[in-house]
Amino acid sequence: ENLTLNSIIMSESWVNVAAGSDFPIQNLPYGVFKTNGQPARCGVAIGDHVLDLAAVADAGLFNDCSALNGGACFKEGALNTFMAMGRPAWSQARERITALLSKDNATIRDNADLKAKALIPQKDATMCMPARIGDYTDFYASKEHATNVGTMFRGKENALMPNWTHLPVGYHGRASSVVLSGTALHRPKGQLKPEDAPPSHGPCRLLDFELEMGFFVGPGNDLGHPITMDTVEDQIFGMVLMNDWSARDIQKWEYVPLGPFGAKNFGTTISPWVVTTDALKAFETERPHQDPTPLPYLKDCNEKQYDINLSVSIAPEGGESHVVCRSNLKYMYWTIRQQLVHHTVTGCNMRPGDLLGTGTISGPTEDSYGSLLELCWKGTKVVKVGDQERKFLKDGDTVHLSGYCDNGSYRIGFGECNGKVLPSV
Amino acid sequence: ENLTLNSIIMSESWVNVAAGSDFPIQNLPYGVFKTNGQPARCGVAIGDHVLDLAAVADAGLFNDCSALNGGACFKEGALNTFMAMGRPAWSQARERITALLSKDNATIRDNADLKAKALIPQKDATMCMPARIGDYTDFYASKEHATNVGTMFRGKENALMPNWTHLPVGYHGRASSVVLSGTALHRPKGQLKPEDAPPSHGPCRLLDFELEMGFFVGPGNDLGHPITMDTVEDQIFGMVLMNDWSARDIQKWEYVPLGPFGAKNFGTTISPWVVTTDALKAFETERPHQDPTPLPYLKDCNEKQYDINLSVSIAPEGGESHVVCRSNLKYMYWTIRQQLVHHTVTGCNMRPGDLLGTGTISGPTEDSYGSLLELCWKGTKVVKVGDQERKFLKDGDTVHLSGYCDNGSYRIGFGECNGKVLPSV
Ligand SMILES: [Ca+2]
Ligand SMILES: [Ca+2]
Ligand SMILES: [Mg+2]
Ligand SMILES: [Mg+2]
Ligand code: NI
Numbered sequence: 001e002n003l004t005l006n007s008i009i010m011s012e013s014w015v016n017v018a019a020g021s022d023f024p025i026q027n028l029p030y031g032v033f034k035t036n037g038q039p040a041r042c043g044v045a046i047g048d049h050v051l052d053l054a055a056v057a058d059a060g061l062f063n064d065c066s067a068l069n070g071g072a073c074f075k076e077g078a079l080n081t082f083m084a085m086g087r088p089a090w091s092q093a094r095e096r097i098t099a100l101l102s103k104d105n106a107t108i109r110d111n112a113d114l115k116a117k118a119l120i121p122q123k124d125a126t127m128c129m130p131a132r133i134g135d136y137t138d139f140y141a142s143k144e145h146a147t148n149v150g151t152m153f154r155g156k157e158n159a160l161m162p163n164w165t166h167l168p169v170g171y172h173g174r175a176s177s178v179v180l181s182g183t184a185l186h187r188p189k190g191q192l193k194p195e196d197a198p199p200s201h202g203p204c205r206l207l208d209f210e211l212e213m214g215f216f217v218g219p220g221n222d223l224g225h226p227i228t229m230d231t232v233e234d235q236i237f238g239m240v241l242m243n244d245w246s247a248r249d250i251q252k253w254e255y256v257p258l259g260p261f262g263a264k265n266f267g268t269t270i271s272p273w274v275v276t277t278d279a280l281k282a283f284e285t286e287r288p289h290q291d292p293t294p295l296p297y298l299k300d301c302n303e304k305q306y307d308i309n310l311s312v313s314i315a316p317e318g319g320e321s322h323v324v325c326r327s328n329l330k331y332m333y334w335t336i337r338q339q340l341v342h343h344t345v346t347g348c349n350m351r352p353g354d355l356l357g358t359g360t361i362s363g364p365t366e367d368s369y370g371s372l373l374e375l376c377w378k379g380t381k382v383v384k385v386g387d388q389e390r391k392f393l394k395d396g397d398t399v400h401l402s403g404y405c406d407n408g409s410y411r412i413g414f415g416e417c418n419g420k421v422l423p424s425v
Numbered sequence: 426e427n428l429t430l431n432s433i434i435m436s437e438s439w440v441n442v443a444a445g446s447d448f449p450i451q452n453l454p455y456g457v458f459k460t461n462g463q464p465a466r467c468g469v470a471i472g473d474h475v476l477d478l479a480a481v482a483d484a485g486l487f488n489d490c491s492a493l494n495g496g497a498c499f500k501e502g503a504l505n506t507f508m509a510m511g512r513p514a515w516s517q518a519r520e521r522i523t524a525l526l527s528k529d530n531a532t533i534r535d536n537a538d539l540k541a542k543a544l545i546p547q548k549d550a551t552m553c554m555p556a557r558i559g560d561y562t563d564f565y566a567s568k569e570h571a572t573n574v575g576t577m578f579r580g581k582e583n584a585l586m587p588n589w590t591h592l593p594v595g596y597h598g599r600a601s602s603v604v605l606s607g608t609a610l611h612r613p614k615g616q617l618k619p620e621d622a623p624p625s626h627g628p629c630r631l632l633d634f635e636l637e638m639g640f641f642v643g644p645g646n647d648l649g650h651p652i653t654m655d656t657v658e659d660q661i662f663g664m665v666l667m668n669d670w671s672a673r674d675i676q677k678w679e680y681v682p683l684g685p686f687g688a689k690n691f692g693t694t695i696s697p698w699v700v701t702t703d704a705l706k707a708f709e710t711e712r713p714h715q716d717p718t719p720l721p722y723l724k725d726c727n728e729k730q731y732d733i734n735l736s737v738s739i740a741p742e743g744g745e746s747h748v749v750c751r752s753n754l755k756y757m758y759w760t761i762r763q764q765l766v767h768h769t770v771t772g773c774n775m776r777p778g779d780l781l782g783t784g785t786i787s788g789p790t791e792d793s794y795g796s797l798l799e800l801c802w803k804g805t806k807v808v809k810v811g812d813q814e815r816k817f818l819k820d821g822d823t824v825h826l827s828g829y830c831d832n833g834s835y836r837i838g839f840g841e842c843n844g845k846v847l848p849s850v
Contacts, residue, residue, distance in 0.1 A: 135601050140683055161681050166624050167616055171683040172597040172690065176560050176774050177648055186649035188771035191592055191720065199591050201720045201770075223602055223692065224611035225850060250771065256586050258565055258596040259684025262771040265597065267648065295616065295626045345626075346613035346675065346687040347850070349601045425650060425772070 013101045014109040015119065017047035022273075022404065022413025025101050026282075028094060029273035029415070030079055030238065033125040040077030040128045043120070044097055045273050045415065050125050051101065055118035061100060061107065065092040078132045079216075079237075079274065084352035086219045087234040094278050127272035129180050130240070131216060131353035136178050136268065137343060138212070138244055138357040139170040141334035143288070145362035148374045165292060168334035168342050170359075173244075174265035178355060181241075181271050184420040187395060188266040190250035199253060203424035206248035206379075207393040210360040211312050211370035211401060213329055214242035214270050215336050220350035227344045229300055232337045235350070238274040239306075239336075241401040241417035242357050245269065248373055248392070268357070271401070271417035279412055283307045283405040285330050297345060298338050305330050308414075310361060310403045312370070314385045317396025322386045325375060327361045327368045329403075395423045438526045439534040440544065442472035447698075447829065447838025450526050451707075453519060454698035454840070455504055455663070458550040465502030465553045468545070469522055470698050470840065475550050476526065480543040486525060486532065490517040503557045504641075504662075504699065509777035511644045512659040519703050552697035555665070556641060556778035558603050561693065562768060563637070563669055563782040564595040566759035568713070570787035573799045590717060593759035593767045595784075598669075599690035603780060606666075606696050609845040612820060613691040615675035624678060628849035631673035631804075632818040635785040636737050636795035636826060638754055639667035639695055640761050645775035652769045654725055657762045660775070663701040664731075664761075666826040666842035667782050668694040673798055673817070695780070696826070696842035704837055708732045708830040710755050722770060723763050730755050733839075735786060735828045737795070739810045742821025747811045750800060752786045752793040754828075820848045 013025040023029065023045040033050055034040045041054035053074035056062065062071030067088035073081040082089065099105055108115050140146055143160075146169075150159030163169065179185070187207055193199040216237040221227050227235055244264065251263030287305035294300075308329040315321040334342075339356055360370040369375050372392050375383045382389040393399065398420040404413040438450040448454065448470040458475055459465045466479035478499035481487065487496030492513035498506040507514065525533055533540050565571055568585070571594075575584030588594065604610070612632055618624040641662040646652045652660055669689065676688030712730035719725075733754040740746040759767075764781055785795040794800050797817050800808045807814040818824065823845040829838040 135599055163616075163618070163624075163678055163681065167679060169679070169683055170686055172599050172686065174560055174597050174773060175600070176776050176779070177772075179648070186772050189651070190771045191588075193588070198717070199588075199720065201722050204771075223604065224847075226614070247771065253588055254592065254594070255682070255684075256588065257680070257684070258594055259680075259682070261595055261597065262767070262773065265768075265773040266771040292623070295624065297626050342687070343690075346615045346629075346672065346691040347602075347611050348599060348687065348690040351601050354601070422649075 012103050013046060014103050015046045015049055015101060021047050022415050023047055024410055024412065025098065026410050027275060027279050027412035028097055029275045029279070030130065031273045032078055032128040032130050034128060035120060035125055042074040042076065042079055042082065045122070046101055048122050050120045050122055051097065052118045052120055056100065059114055062096060065096055067092045077128065078353065080131050080353040083131065083216060083218050083237045090237070090276065090278065094276065127180060130272060130274050133175045133178050133353055133355045134351040136173040136175040136355045137170050138173045139168050139334065139339050139359040141168045141332050141339060141359040142362050143333040144331060144364055145360040145370060145374065148362060148369060152378045168339045170339065170343065171259045173268065173357070177265055178268045178270060181269055181417045181419070183269065184422050185245060185267040186422045187424045188247050188250065188262065189424050190247060190262045191253055192249045193253040204247035204250055205392070207421060208246045208248050208372045209312060209393070209399045210244035210246055211310055211325065211327055212242040212244050212357045212360055213239050213308070214355050214357050215239045216274060217340070217350045217354040217356070218352060220352050220354070221344055223349040224347040226347060227341055227350065229297065229337065229341050232341050235340060236277050236336060238276040239280065240274055241271040241403050241414045243269040243399060243401055243417060243419060244357060269417060269419040271415050273415045275412065275414055280306045280405065282407055287330065287335055288333050290333065294338070298342060300335055300337055305332055305335050308403050308405050310401070313400040314390065315398040315400065316385060316388055316394065320386060321400055324383055324385060325367060325369055327363045327370050329361060331363045332358055332361060393421050395421050397421050437528050438471060439528050440471045440474055440526060446472050447840050448472055449835055449837065450523060451835050452700060452704050452837035453522055454700045454704070455555065456698045457503055457553040457555050459553060460545060460550055467499040467501065467504055467507065470547070471526055473547050475545045475547055476522065477543045477545055481525065484539055487521060490521055492517045502553065503778065504555050505557055505778040508556065508641060508643050508662045515662070515701065515703065519701065552605060554605050555697060555699050558600045558778055558780045559776040561598040561600040561603050561780045562595055563598045564593050564759065564764050564784040566593045566757050566764060566784040567787050568758040569756060569789055570785040570795060570799065573787060573794060577803045593764045595764065595768065596684045598693065598782070602690055603693045603695060606694055606842045606844065608694065609847050610670060610692040611847045612849045613672050613675065613687065614849050615672060615687050616678055617674045618678040629672035629675055630817065632846060633671045633673050633797045634737060634818070634824045635669035635671055636735055636750065636752060637667040637669050637782045637785055638664050638733070639780050639782050640664045641699055642765070642775045642779040642781070643777060645777050645779070646769055648774040649772040651772060652766055652775065654722065654762065654766050657766050660765060661702050661761060663699040664705065665699055666696040666828050666839045668824060668826055668842060668844060669782060670694070694842060694844040696840050698840045700837065700839055705731045705830065707832055712755065712760055713758050715758065719763070723767060725760055725762055730757055730760050731830070733828050733830050735826070738825040739815065740823040740825065741810060741813055741819065745811060746825055749808055749810060750792060750794055752788045752795050754783070754786060756788045757783055757786060818846050820846050822846050
């Protein structure tokens with residue numbers, strides 16, 4: 001059966017997929033979309049199209065998928081129910097959708113009516129938030145990022161706090177302001193504290209991006225009953241690109257002793273297509289060595305992290321986009337499995353569709369740093385954006401994140417994650 | 426019209442209300458409840474009874490309340506829709522419910538059928554969460570509490586951080602683990618760091634309560650468009666008691682530099698009845714003087730805080746409850762209005778039903794400190810619980826919060842807010 005599945009996965013689709021597309025048949029990321037006059041529902045990206053899973057369910061093509069209950073979950077305007085159903089449902093759905101889209105499968109391909117209903121050009125679809133996010137948490141799990149920030153603020157000797165190598169440091173974020181790619185955000189106002197003057201209220205001057213990835217929780221756990229390392233694999237549904245916009249000047253003044261607050265809660269941008277852990281499985285690579293060895297509850301026998309090429313580009317108002325950093329998820333010290341397990345160690349309950357952010361993903365080289373704070377090294381150097389220069393973001397700038405995996409035989413991507421900076425209100 | 430409303434409010438109800446009840450006709454807190462075989466719906470507490478607002482709406486008694494749309498919102502299993510409708514709906518509902526429950530009003534009183542349907546003994550009702558909480562935030566706004574904690578950890582000179590008198594310090598909390606009074610919680614496990622040894626994983630040894638109040642947001646605001654001081658009054662629906670359970674040993678090791686995380690996310694207990702700002706209006710008193718004068722966006726022309734008597738009791742397993750502290754909301758330095766305005770200053774959007782916690786409410790005297798950490802002064806003294814002694818909480822302890830207002834002519838209370846500590850899993 002594995003052989004069959006593999007040969008199906010490696011086959012091509014009857015839907016045209018351009019070379020270099022983010023969405024070949026090996027990807028099949030889930031999202032939520034709307035079309036004219038019809039309510040939001042779930043779909044899968046294939047090439048330049050969306051396969052409408054509500055239409056597929058209506059055609060009875062999930063009727064024999066017992067773990068999927070016929071696919072009614074896809075008629076909802078969010079993926080939460082599907083996420084809650086867990087690995088058996090995810091596997092059945094992926095296997096069936098792969099089959100339906102495979103070159104040799106005539107079911108939709110040769111049914112003109114159904115094809116017209118179920119296969120929708122992405123340009124005719126408006127993407128929606130993939131899930132109702134109950135809670136959003138952000139981590140701080142790249143050793144390079146934490147070391148860079150620590151060095152800037154506390155010097156090289158005290159760069160990493162003593163807890164950092166023992167646990168994935170995280171903090172609770174704001175779920176209400178997680179927005180979809182394409183949402184423009186006003187530059188935040190807040191309290192700024194000049195060195196030698198009292199604080200004032202005004203627009204943030206040090207507006208930054210943070211290159212992150214987010215991951216969605218599957219079934220979740222009951223309050224008081226932690227998720228453990230041996231079951232965590234089945235608790236992670238999939239991943240998106242994430243820009244954790246940050247107001248560095250507001251953050252600096254407000255964050256002691258309880259952490260970042262207004263500096264982060266004005267907006268967090270995610271990409272609309274959730275790339276599943278099933279699709280990412282083929283792109284596992286070694287994670288960084290962990291020294292000291294984590295406590296047993298955090299010990300991960302699977303010493304893998306996904307190899308995901310990431311980049312950030314900035315497009316000034318009316319101008320073209322220019323890459324300002326290239327990084328990779330594989331640099332992350334703490335894995336997303338360890339982050340989720342640690343999050344629940346005290347008994348904290350996860351609900352389907354909860355979003356966890358990896359934290360800023362910085363690599364070892366100066367061009368791989370995942371924030372302007374690091375790229376301009378606290379304002380001591382400039383970052384080239386085409387023929388312009390930046391230290392922090394200007395009004396009118398659009399920040400684009402992108403990500404893809406490539407294992408030599410095929411490539412899967414994450415689609416769009418962008419947001420424009422509007423002036424302060 | 427004001428005169429009429431006042432005289433109605435001062436009148437008594439045809440529903441029997443025992444002397445000293447938390448729920449006289451002047452209170453009318455909203456909650457969500459279930460009875461045998463019927464779905465959750467909204468109600469108002471009156472004496473030992475719940476007035477079933479879905480039944481009142483079904484009887485057509487809100488039909489002429491235009492801002493209430495006939496009261497369909499009360500048939501939902503959460504108060505979010507009602508909270509979203511804002512002050513005009515809240516005022517109409519309060520005026521109508523006050524009238525219906527007033528001694529001289531025969532509408533329900535003399536209609537045996539309707540009365541049997543609409544007036545339910547509280548002992549026959551199971552309370553539910555009053556709202557679906559989208560986001561939960563906790564503040565740190567009692568000067569006494571912040572000074573006590575700061576003195577213990579950083580010495581008297583550095584007790585308050587420089588930002589503390591300029592802004593209400595807050596952090597995002599975990600919405601999924603906000604639970605209703607009566608929910609028992611497992612003692613959390615987590616990383617503990619002894620002074621001279623590496624961290625270990627085990628049950629929290631310094632389990633604490635925090636005496637707080639929570640308040641629910643009304644209509645809310647759009648992302649990027651802050652709530653301002655001149656409209657904030659109409660954004661606060663009402664208040665509950667809140668116990669922000671805290672694991673002090675986990676907190677101490679994990680909280681730098683991004684704030685408390687696992688030490689707080691294993692549970693936060695709230696009381697089921699939401700006492701409205703309309704009911705609390707009669708109990709305004711002076712708030713503490715604010716020096717320095719807050720920045721203009723935080724300047725509150727209404728220099729009031731509610732005068733709410735608060736206490737915490739501990740009942741050891743199988744034993745009676747003993748008061749361990751008495752405090753008052755009036756001691757809070759930052760008002761709840763300032764907290765809400767500051768929360769949105771960067772443009773953070775609030776949704777109806779979002780919950781904000783005041784932070785631990787400590788008063789000026791040693792018996793008014795709102796946490797065991799302060800009451801036992803970091804373990805240097807014992808706290809009497811009847812004939813037992815405590816520094817921190819033991820398994821089997823039940824922590825009760827209570828609160829009431831009394832202005833000499835009447836008393837309104839907040840009902841039950843309790844939770845029992847179960848052993849670690
Ligand atoms: Ca971040
Ligand atoms: Ca607290
Ligand atoms: Mg953010
Ligand atoms: Mg808590
Ligand atoms: Ni349990």
